[in-house]
Amino acid sequence: MTRDLSEVRFLTVAEVAEMMRVSTMTVYRMVHAGELPAIRFGRSFRIPESAVADAIRPGLCDVG
Template identity: 70%
Template sequence: MAQERHDDFMTVAEVAAIMRVSKMTVYRLVHSGELPAVRVGRSFRVPAHAVDEYLRQSYMGTA
């Protein structure tokens, strides 16, 4: 049986470093629904593909 691959998840701090913004900015994006995330205990995890897609859309939107 083939094993299904799950998305890699990143912490808010990792997302902030990649996007070069503050952690608070990432939290705002998560709470507004602009950046999907799952809650794990008291913290959030953001799917890597969601960060890639958000950055792609942001980049394309400014062109």
């Protein structure tokens, strides 16, 4: 299943942090640990919106 890049919405680290209600540092840690895929644009990262949805999908979060 390939998607055209024009269909992919990329989010900034700050947008992801706000969506997940965590700090930007937590998002950076997730990116560097490989838990959240990201693309580097210059000195900043962009995270596909679908990757965020997968990360916060019920049952995938480590609670407790």
